[in-house]
Amino acid sequence: MPKIVDHEQYRKELLDKCFDLFAQKGYGSITMRQIAEGLGVSTGTLYHYFPSKQALFEQLAQEICEQDLSTALAELEGAQTLQESMEALGRYLVRNEDYFIKWTYIWIDFCQHKDSKEMLKKSVFKQTNQRYQKAISDLLGIQDSVLASFVLSFVDGLILEKLWGNDTIDFIEQCALLGKMLTVYLPQHTVVSGSKTAFMSGLES
Amino acid sequence: MPKIVDHEQYRKELLDKCFDLFAQKGYGSITMRQIAEGLGVSTGTLYHYFPSKQALFEQLAQEICEQDLSTALAELEGAQTLQESMEALGRYLVRNEDYFIKWTYIWIDFCQHKDSKEMLKKSVFKQTNQRYQKAISDLLGIQDSVLASFVLSFVDGLILEKLWGNDTIDFIEQCALLGKMLTVYLPQHTVVSGSKTAFMSGLES
Amino acid sequence: MPKIVDHEQYRKELLDKCFDLFAQKGYGSITMRQIAEGLGVSTGTLYHYFPSKQALFEQLAQEICEQDLSTALAELEGAQTLQESMEALGRYLVRNEDYFIKWTYIWIDFCQHKDSKEMLKKSVFKQTNQRYQKAISDLLGIQDSVLASFVLSFVDGLILEKLWGNDTIDFIEQCALLGKMLTVYLPQHTVVSGSKTAFMSGLES
Amino acid sequence: MPKIVDHEQYRKELLDKCFDLFAQKGYGSITMRQIAEGLGVSTGTLYHYFPSKQALFEQLAQEICEQDLSTALAELEGAQTLQESMEALGRYLVRNEDYFIKWTYIWIDFCQHKDSKEMLKKSVFKQTNQRYQKAISDLLGIQDSVLASFVLSFVDGLILEKLWGNDTIDFIEQCALLGKMLTVYLPQHTVVSGSKTAFMSGLES
DNA sequence: AATGAATGAGCGTTCATTCAT
DNA sequence: TATGAATGAACGCTCATTCAT
Numbered sequence: 001m002p003k004i005v006d007h008e009q010y011r012k013e014l015l016d017k018c019f020d021l022f023a024q025k026g027y028g029s030i031t032m033r034q035i036a037e038g039l040g041v042s043t044g045t046l047y048h049y050f051p052s053k054q055a056l057f058e059q060l061a062q063e064i065c066e067q068d069l070s071t072a073l074a075e076l077e078g079a080q081t082l083q084e085s086m087e088a089l090g091r092y093l094v095r096n097e098d099y100f101i102k103w104t105y106i107w108i109d110f111c112q113h114k115d116s117k118e119m120l121k122k123s124v125f126k127q128t129n130q131r132y133q134k135a136i137s138d139l140l141g142i143q144d145s146v147l148a149s150f151v152l153s154f155v156d157g158l159i160l161e162k163l164w165g166n167d168t169i170d171f172i173e174q175c176a177l178l179g180k181m182l183t184v185y186l187p188q189h190t191v192v193s194g195s196k197t198a199f200m201s202g203l204e205s
Numbered sequence: 206m207p208k209i210v211d212h213e214q215y216r217k218e219l220l221d222k223c224f225d226l227f228a229q230k231g232y233g234s235i236t237m238r239q240i241a242e243g244l245g246v247s248t249g250t251l252y253h254y255f256p257s258k259q260a261l262f263e264q265l266a267q268e269i270c271e272q273d274l275s276t277a278l279a280e281l282e283g284a285q286t287l288q289e290s291m292e293a294l295g296r297y298l299v300r301n302e303d304y305f306i307k308w309t310y311i312w313i314d315f316c317q318h319k320d321s322k323e324m325l326k327k328s329v330f331k332q333t334n335q336r337y338q339k340a341i342s343d344l345l346g347i348q349d350s351v352l353a354s355f356v357l358s359f360v361d362g363l364i365l366e367k368l369w370g371n372d373t374i375d376f377i378e379q380c381a382l383l384g385k386m387l388t389v390y391l392p393q394h395t396v397v398s399g400s401k402t403a404f405m406s407g408l409e410s
Numbered sequence: 411m412p413k414i415v416d417h418e419q420y421r422k423e424l425l426d427k428c429f430d431l432f433a434q435k436g437y438g439s440i441t442m443r444q445i446a447e448g449l450g451v452s453t454g455t456l457y458h459y460f461p462s463k464q465a466l467f468e469q470l471a472q473e474i475c476e477q478d479l480s481t482a483l484a485e486l487e488g489a490q491t492l493q494e495s496m497e498a499l500g501r502y503l504v505r506n507e508d509y510f511i512k513w514t515y516i517w518i519d520f521c522q523h524k525d526s527k528e529m530l531k532k533s534v535f536k537q538t539n540q541r542y543q544k545a546i547s548d549l550l551g552i553q554d555s556v557l558a559s560f561v562l563s564f565v566d567g568l569i570l571e572k573l574w575g576n577d578t579i580d581f582i583e584q585c586a587l588l589g590k591m592l593t594v595y596l597p598q599h600t601v602v603s604g605s606k607t608a609f610m611s612g613l614e615s
Numbered sequence: 616m617p618k619i620v621d622h623e624q625y626r627k628e629l630l631d632k633c634f635d636l637f638a639q640k641g642y643g644s645i646t647m648r649q650i651a652e653g654l655g656v657s658t659g660t661l662y663h664y665f666p667s668k669q670a671l672f673e674q675l676a677q678e679i680c681e682q683d684l685s686t687a688l689a690e691l692e693g694a695q696t697l698q699e700s701m702e703a704l705g706r707y708l709v710r711n712e713d714y715f716i717k718w719t720y721i722w723i724d725f726c727q728h729k730d731s732k733e734m735l736k737k738s739v740f741k742q743t744n745q746r747y748q749k750a751i752s753d754l755l756g757i758q759d760s761v762l763a764s765f766v767l768s769f770v771d772g773l774i775l776e777k778l779w780g781n782d783t784i785d786f787i788e789q790c791a792l793l794g795k796m797l798t799v800y801l802p803q804h805t806v807v808s809g810s811k812t813a814f815m816s817g818l819e820s
Numbered sequence: 821a822a823t824g825a826a827t828g829a830g831c832g833t834t835c836a837t838t839c840a841t
Numbered sequence: 842t843a844t845g846a847a848t849g850a851a852c853g854c855t856c857a858t859t860c861a862t
Contacts, residue, residue: 157357
């Protein structure tokens, strides 16, 4: 039993270290030898833990989708106003820019191989997307899914612009702008249903 | 009397047909044989027109970056209000969703191979990005580059969400929302300098 | 616990077996698949031991240049007279005719690819040639380099004639003739400096 | 009829120009495109005159074998003594060193492809070799075929040494040495049969 | 006669994967 | 468990050859 734990734990460690490797070269361009080398193991060992390159990549995709959002979200809590929330979001994006770019590389790569993995994509990604949307709803303090999608898309887009080398974009500035826009938009368009959210009361303070 | 072929024109035709192929499988995963087959030529012919796979891909990237925006922009003209402009943008995105997703796949792929191509990326893409930003500025009728980047990122994000299979996003709905947000935001924050733009007067009507 | 293989030794074994293969078809006409098949390994294995076809060929050329001459020379020792030495040389050439022809094929091939290998050729071959010239000087028992070159060229020519199919040439007969010619020529032209060589005393007996 | 003459003549011109090309890279390493380019024609034209690469090479080999020796030999005539003849030979070799090296490259290349060409080799080369041996006999003024082979081999060897880069060899010096050796050797060993040759009388003068 | 575009088998080489140790 | 040698199908690319003009 403890053996299995070790095996499983080591597998996860290897998987984590694969993140950068796949992000840098892409599924189609990295080789198992390069991965093994990057992990500091032999190809034999790599195949001992993962049945194939495809399986390794899918497990990685699965893994990064299932990553816990709670610690991330914790960083965003504590804001008193929407504006503060957005500014916190901006700082959070700046701090994790590199990670998000890599995440994006990997996920897009994964999407491109939509053969038999359609199902996995459907199940895992949909779920992930919902979690992100939920996180944004919580952050905004509203339930409007269109608005949540709006913010989600905007954030995706910020990262995408950075990914392809546009360094004229400033996450902080952009998120602040989003904050301002939401601040002037929301009070006029939100149907306050029942009790106010913590966020709304924050807004009014 | 050689076989009469307009070498340059045929090269461009082949290049155009490569767009879908590279978008579907990615640079690292598609093979020259597959490309040749997809184009309906032999590998020999493919190499007669392109010196290498990498050169073919770079020419494709160059090509799609240099594509004319004017016809695209023409579709967006004629709107009287910002809201109408945004709605036109939404319809435009819906109409060209497939194209933009493929464009994104290819460009991200290109960015991932940033070895000696850094320069090309810098020169070509930067320019392209500027043209897009300019187009958005024109569409909005403002000069604020932060705002233009905001809209650009948002649009990028919409496409990215669609790319990875999120079909709960509705371009029309999202662009309408953007329109509404801009409509309430702009009058309060834009310093109208000198004569009003056509757009601004439309707003006031 | 890796598979136990003495990498370096196995590499040498493969290299040795390449000798005949390259000699028979020539560098430009033999394929790596044919070589692999000839060696009884897969192409993958071949590339595991040699980085490229060119490197393989260069290592082979290097190898055959560095081969020990001492055993060969030992066969030629023990002759009491110049005539006997030359007759021993003739028998030696007959015995190794096949080997020398192959050696010649390979070396000529190597010389034809004198691009960046000029240096290797210069260093390795020159050295080899000097060793051969030295061996001939020892055999003749004289220091005259012009004479040594004469004999060397003659021997080269004998092999070359055999290489291109002239089977009217008889190594024994030719070497005997060389012996006779040297025997009548040398006493009249050699300045005996100091003590006589073993060979000279043999001549006089 | 005149058309055919032109065709045939042009074919020969092309063939002549191939000499250097094949000598420089070797049959297996030169491509038909490179040959065409070297000749200043298209591949189509090349194939119009020669049915295949192999046929082209064989025709070249045939051609250079059949080349007239008479002009060459004329250069060697006029010597009064054997020594003079050998010195003339030395100068002749120096003058044509480049040509002979190329000739050797090509012929060795041809010999290496001894599949179905064995016959051609047998017939054409044997004949050629006999002509050379005859030329040498004439030059020496003797009929001894062993001696002729000796000289032929020696000359071959001189060229071979030069081919593989040995530039310490001096054709003039070597041929002079050969002259001296023959001069001391011949009078003692030649059975003068019947009338003296022109050469012998020269020797005695 | 002459061109060069087109072909596809085959080249040198790589790579995911297997296997003996 | 861990290694890296071994495999051979398949990769990017080339080349002798054919063919439409």
